Amino acid sequence: MNSPIWHPFTQHGLGEPIPLVTHGAGAALFTQDGRRIIDGISSWWVTTHGHSHPRIMAAIADQAQRLDQIIFAGWTHEPAETLAAGLRAIMPAALTRVFFSDSGSTSVEVALKMALGFWRNRGEARDRILVLEHSYHGDTIGAMSVGARGVFNQAYAPLLFDVGTIPFPATGAEQATLDALEAACRAKPAAFIVEPLILGAGGMLIYPPWVLAEMRAICARHDVLFIADEVMTAWGRTGTLLACEQAGVVPDILCLSKGLTGGAVPLAVTMASEAIYAAHLSSDRSRMFFHSSSYTANPIACAAANANLAIWREEPVAERIATLATRQRHHLAGLATLPGICDARSIGTITAIDIEDRAEPGYLSHLAPRLLEQFRTHNLLLRPLGNTIYVMPPYCIDEHDLAALYQGIAEALAVVSR
Numbered sequence: 174m175n176s177p178i179w180h181p182f183t184q185h186g187l188g189e190p191i192p193l194v195t196h197g198a199g200a201a202l203f204t205q206d207g208r209r210i211i212d213g214i215s216s217w218w219v220t221t222h223g224h225s226h227p228r229i230m231a232a233i234a235d236q237a238q239r240l241d242q243i244i245f246a247g248w249t250h251e252p253a254e255t256l257a258a259g260l261r262a263i264m265p266a267a268l269t270r271v272f273f274s275d276s277g278s279t280s281v282e283v284a285l286k287m288a289l290g291f292w293r294n295r296g297e298a299r300d301r302i303l304v305l306e307h308s309y310h311g312d313t314i315g316a317m318s319v320g321a322r323g324v325f326n327q328a329y330a331p332l333l334f335d336v337g338t339i340p341f342p343a344t345g346a347e348q349a350t351l352d353a354l355e356a357a358c359r360a361k362p363a364a365f366i367v368e369p370l371i372l373g374a375g376g377m378l379i380y381p382p383w384v385l386a387e388m389r390a391i392c393a394r395h396d397v398l399f400i401a402d403e404v405m406t407a408w409g410r411t412g413t414l415l416a417c418e419q420a421g422v423v424p425d426i427l428c429l430s431k432g433l434t435g436g437a438v439p440l441a442v443t444m445a446s447e448a449i450y451a452a453h454l455s456s457d458r459s460r461m462f463f464h465s466s467s468y469t470a471n472p473i474a475c476a477a478a479n480a481n482l483a484i485w486r487e488e489p490v491a492e493r494i495a496t497l498a499t500r501q502r503h504h505l506a507g508l509a510t511l512p513g514i515c516d517a518r519s520i521g522t523i524t525a526i527d528i529e530d531r532a533e534p535g536y537l538s539h540l541a542p543r544l545l546e547q548f549r550t551h552n553l554l555l556r557p558l559g560n561t562i563y564v565m566p567p568y569c570i571d572e573h574d575l576a577a578l579y580q581g582i583a584e585a586l587a588v589v590s591r
């Protein structure tokens with residue numbers, strides 16, 4: 174009997190195999206049929222320190238014996254209080270408030286609602302959101318609305334609100350981006366939301382820190398709230414704890430998820446400046462922040478996040494990231510010489526290449542299913558974004574497995590280019 178499960182981002186009509194994974198350890202996953210799979214994308218960008226990390230698993234097990242779940246509206250618990258304090262200690266000092274949610278998409282929804290509530294409670298009619306071209310911020314309605322319009326959300330267009338789109342700062346065209354943002358900010362929008370330094374699902378598009386700094390400065394000059402979506406880019410992916418650090422930027426609102434728990438269990442936070450919080454603070458109950466979910470600040474998830482923070486404090490995570498980044502660049506240099514490859518690029522622990530596809534470049538490239546088939550054959554978990562292949566492994570991956578990833582990519586390219 175076929176499984177009744179409807180998988181995300183999966184066209185079941187293609188009949189592609191869906192392996193059953195039994196367990197994971199470090200940078201590897203193990204399947205029911207006895208295969209060892211190298212996880213080259215951190216299981217959709219979440220697993221930072223490796224699968225089933227002992228410290229995180231122990232924290233989850235311990236917390237599960239104490240408190241599994243409690244309503245967070247009007248109640249609190251130690252794991253959440255510890256986590257909020259821990260985040261305050263390592264995140265920018267101006268981000269004084271921590272709001273918990275469940276996923277990257279919901280952290281963005283929270284950020285957008287905070288921004289709109291800020292202006293409404295101040296009595297100013299500002300409700301337009303500015304976004305960066307090719308961006309992706311999630312799959313809930315608000316998050317889709319501030320993402321690029323296209324195949325991801327065209328079926329849901331009637332549900333999406335209108336936004337102002339700023340062109341991506343492609344190399345040589347950065348000033349056009351800055352000029353467009355300056356012009357859009359003169360109209361007094363509510364906020365500008367960006368993925369700092371690299372756009373993930375939009376094709377692993379990288380832009381320099383100085384552009385991010387200039388975009389932040391423009392927003393500050395025009396009193397436009399600046400939202401940094403660091404759901405993917407934080408926790409060392411770009412080489413630093415936050416990508417914003419590389420530009421000396423502190424946002425008004427910061428979205429975090431994925432690596433927050435080391436990737437073990439779902440959790441997200443939206444951190445905000447005191448001014449954002451103060452705009453909602455009142456004896457008038459109608460001015461409260463109207464957002465929650467059943468599992469807001471789940472104690473077990475918070476315990477996992479606290480273990481992740483302890484790993485960052487007590488282990489040489491920064492050194493592991495720097496070492497992995499160097500090794501990634503070395504392997505990328507080898508791939509970049511192959512025929513049919515263009516725009517080999519890297520930032521921190523992320524590398525990406527584009528494969529020439531004149532027929533249909535982009536997310537629906539005909540190359541993607543063929544590449545996936547080859548990667549499965551080589552026991553690699555790699556998931557191309559159309560004709561873009563990227564590598565974003567857990568920080569614990571060893572040289573043998575990393576080399577196998579790049580060798581597998583090279584062999585797959587040889588097959589699909591025939």
